[in-house]
Amino acid sequence: MTAVVSLAKPTKATTAQASVRRYVQRAELALGLPDYKALASLGLSPDPLQQLAAAMASVRTEDGEKAVAVFDLVPVSEQRLARRRRRLMARAARRGPSAYGERLTGGLGGGGFWGSATAAWSGGAGASSRSERIPRQTDLREGVGKLEPSAGAVFAVQILLRTEASHPQLALARMHQLIAALSMTSGENYLKAHRPRRWAIGRFERRFASGEFAPRRRQWLTVPELAGWLKPPTVKCTASSVVRSGGLVPPAPADLPVYTGQHDLIPLGAVVYPDGRERIAAARVQDLLFGLQLGKAGHGKTEEALVQCIAMAHSGYGTWFLDPHGEGWMRAKPYLAHPKIADRLWEINLAKADPEQPVVSWNPLSMEGRSLPDVQDIVRSVTEGIAAAQDWGDNAPRARTILARASQALALLNLQAVQAGHPEAQCTLFQLRTWLTDEEWREQLLPKLPDRVRAYWETTFPKLGPDAVPTVTYAIDRLDTSQSLQGFFGSPRSAYDVRHAMDTSKVVFVCPSGSESDALVSCLLIHDLHRAGLSRQDTPRERRATFWAWGDELTALDSSSKGFLAAIAEQLRKYEVRFIGMTQMALRLSAITRQALLQNQSWLSTCAADYDEAAFVAKRWNGHVSPETITELPKYHYVMSVNLNGARTTPFRVRGLPVDEVFARYDNPAGIAALDQAIDSNLNRRPLGDILADLEELDIVVLAHHTGRRAGGPSAGDPTSVID
Template sequence: MSPVLLDKEAAEADALAASGPDSVLYVARAELVLAGPDHRPLGKPVLDPDPLEQVAAAFAEVRTEDGEEAELVIDLLPVPGAKVARRRRRLMRRAARRGPSAYGERLQPGGQGGGWMSQAWGALNGAGPKSGPRGGARVPRQSDLADQVGKFTPGAEAFALQVLVRCTARHPHRARARLHQVMAALQALRGENTFVPVGPRVGMWRPYSNVWWRRRAFDRKFFRGDFSPAKRQWVTWQEVAGLLKPPTMRCSAQNVVRTGGVVPSAPAGLPTWTGQKDVFPLGIVTGADGRKRLAGAYAKDVLFGASFGKSGFGKTEQALVQFAARAYAGDGAWLLDPHRSAWYRIKPYFTHPALAERVWEIDLSRTGDADRMAGWNPLSMEGRRLDEVQEVVGAVVGAIASAHSWGERATRARTILSNAVRTLAELSHVLIEDGHPQLQPTVFQIGTLLEDEAWREQVLDHLPEGTARYWRKSFPNVEPAALSTVTNVLYRLNNSRSLRAFLGSPRSGYDLRRAVAHSAVVGMCPGGTGESDEVICALLLFDLFREGMAQANTPPEKLRTFWAWVDELTAVDGASHGYIAKILEQLRKYEFRFMGMTQMAMRLSDQTRQALMQNQSLLSATAADSDEASFVAKRMPGIDTTTIQRVKKYHYIQSVELRGERTTPFRVEGMAVSDVYADYYNPAGLPALDKAIDANLTRRSVGEILHDLDQLDDAIGDYLAARPTITASRANSARGGGDVVHRLHAL
């Protein structure tokens, strides 16, 4: 075709392309065949550079938004070994007829060439056809045989090959340009042989398979899958493996769908989760047969779990499905959600009447007077023995010291706070014995005890001498700097309206011991308390550890399974004062299960990270950076660091205990709460659920709680003023008088 015709065709195409998005697409077609005899091999397969690099670069130029397409189709059919053997024998016979050769020329004895002129010259000079040393036929050299047989050596497996390239665009020049780019990319396989297009090529006219007498046959091959190559061409798998393999790490093209690394299939022994109580959901897995199913692990095998990976890649969503599964299975479930978003996402799925009576909610973002809040008094001694005072002291002092980074040098501050907590806890025990639990002091009475000497003397008059000795002999000598260290912390707590409401009730509506006994479903949302977040998280985690240890006196057959999930584990680990590690190390025997989610395992404290890795029975990882991925890969045999780095969003690599044995890591696809529990979604039932939570936790309005807290110091002082002191009680008992005590109990 002349340049004039080409320009005319291009002008028409420009006008057609400008007519709108529904205009006709131009198609360029080409069928590629081996340029030389098919026993000549293509280039040796190499991985560096990856041959797919150039192919991917060619496809990257395709404007899919404009409707353009580029497709490369490679069809292979195995050739029977008998046919390959016959082909090899024919090549050997041809080599024998040809005789010795060098550089493509036949050789004669004496170094003469093997052309027809040399043969004629030999005949005229009386040289017969016999040229061997004994007058036999000419024998080709071994190198000549190898050269003639080429790649069809004994044992070689051959495949019949058909290569089709089809490109579409809104302009014929672009369609041909994409076609030429793809064909040029295949030159990466060039060796003794190469690929060339079939079809006419006259001057600048090179339509290849677009000519009318080839177009129909090409389309049948392309769309119907007919296999009828334009010429016989056999290849070995090594020659085309570079095009059939997945992209390697040396293929840096971004427009390539990657496998994400080699991860074994899910074990066949994993049970399929359909909501049964004894199965813990994991996610969607693909078996060796290619079938997908919602798999799980046996709940009795899952003790502690760790989930690592980037933010927004589905760790929390996976935890919510598991949290809801255990809640509906009848187990107790506890979720510490510092950001509140997870709890509010799952809450509409808990409005079912079968679950509403077990749902608890602690949301510290509610600060309005009309908002309802459950109370929790860490100093409360209701249902506790006097010898448990030391646990209360350890919990409160440890939480505050850890949250405010009191090191070993803050011994005086620790001593002051420890004695204050001990004194108020013993006072709580006295008030409960007197029948007045509503007068128990809270953490906000610690400041009153330290700064109001008259109030402190009233308290000490009703406590043993061993408790009062510190305050009367040692406390007056305390330096102001040590005292201010403690009072500054208390002022900060007092500045948080939500914490005053949560910790300011003498009686606890939130009681973890009751939650365990009733298999409650608890949502803990400490967010919104500002700089005091760490204090409340530390208190809650120690309370979890303490209640787990309290199950030591419960017969094994009566233990209730209680699950705890902690989101953003790194954010609360620093304030946990080692309690998370203790939970992981000691609570297994008491049916307490713990699941932690975090973005960065390396930011966990050493003791928490070591305990989590040592005792975890479920390890789940999604995409992470190189350091985090390397840390996780060491715990997943056979998984490469790069594989973990490239895990797709809402996909995980997991390893779990299965009947007492650890499984090999396997790939899991995430489950959305909205898909798994779609039938339970009922946002219209949230008002009724809130009323049920009010009843479950005896929630009161924030305004009422704060009003009573402001009056609590005076109420305790008035009661103690009317109550006989320890000295008076002893004297009265010696005289046999008990009327005063009976009158006080009547109060």
């Protein structure tokens, strides 16, 4: 049985190149001295393959050049080795004293050299007489050389070199490069190149092509002499022609589900299964609660998330995708333009500011569909959202109190408006500024509030310093600088309701405006997601529809949400909300968020990353993957571990799949126009210009509804100014 190892620079010759005359150089390498003398044992540093790989890298395959080095190996049996040792020892005996540095007497009988050698390998037993000197072990090693019994496996070797080029000197140069690269084995022995004669070229080509084993002379090599050539290149082999394996990663579990569109599976990417075939692997919905995707920008995290979001949408699940840049939404839109999804799809795109552009609105203070006990949840969500985005922390207790009290007052007024059948008279976030800065407007509305709420504004608030209010209104002033945000937050009635989206399995894409107020918007959205998830306590567990949420640019979200991402990871799994976060740098997440995500994640994935980030992730896999392996991952390749059948898998390698490869059958760009119309209907989107015009009059509408008068006007009791 022959083991064949071939080292070659890959070629792809064109038809034109094939028609050009080719010049070929051939050589066989054989030991220059007897085979019991050893070649140099090659270590790992420097890598012996470095010079050979460099020689291969210089081959211009685009010009049709070729360079191939073939090593044919045949194991040598122990019987043949034993016979060879006996012959070597006999020949050494005939050479006399110079062979071992001492005079050897006797023949090959019971005494003399043979008896001495036998005694030496048997510990001295059997020596013919005390006066006969036993050869030293060093002498015996000199006699048999590298073929001593402790040498281990020995192989008969045939080494053939062949180069090809369009010019004879080029072919000869490539051959010299190969010979020079292999000459580094020179030690006690060396490899000598032999060119076949013209009549032997046919035999050489037959041996080269078929692996026929007929070396020029006997040449037996041990493992130390061969290992440097037969091992894979190490990290110290830096030649550009070396194809890297990407490091050692455990194989994928044999029972990892295969995704073909099943409702209860979420796709992960392409994985090589134990049978060697690549399939789309998946995790079970019941096993995946929270996930964390890490790695460099542009390496496929968002694409992977879009594949999963689209899969879940087509499987009937509700989804929520926070896409800060809007690129993901534009990528996914053609694959969601289908009738079975159109009536479930919401688009909240805050980057559009054309007056005729239909936009959706969200009033975080809206009380439609809510009752008095919900007021405290609304107040907390708005207060925590704005406070976190402003980074107040514990350093602004007065500002937090004012904001909470103002939100409470407006929420109570909104509840009255809704109960009276006039939801269009509800206050928005912009009325927080009016409430705090327009004393006359506030005083006219105070009588509509409960006594305990009114008492704060009549007794405590007037005693606060004048610098307290600007701290609170600063956030509203920031929102007021963007027309798209005025449209989103400026309508009394909300079409965006994430709790309703959870319960009815809506497909939601949220794209902030890209303005300097993004942190505030994202913070309010994250806090509202948390509030809506907790509010599902009023629904029996078996009736809670599973809802998937993805958050891109997690570091930016975390810096603005101040701990609420951790709360989502810790609490919302109980209410069938599954959250998957994506970030470039886990080390930049706040400690509380990072700990919560890692503690509760059932899916951890990383693409290529900086060494510090890679070491952080590799540590979570208990040494199964090295940081170097992660840093060298190719683009769109990942290492990940998931929960499978209730237990964590070892990490395995995944090739990321683009949306158009997985869901090519869903691509429907022609249906985008109809999808936009469906979204307009789903969200009751109105032209931005109309919303902005109504916002200009909203203070008057609110005051008129609750008091029957306009700001600065006479009371409703005056017959000259009654407002119907």
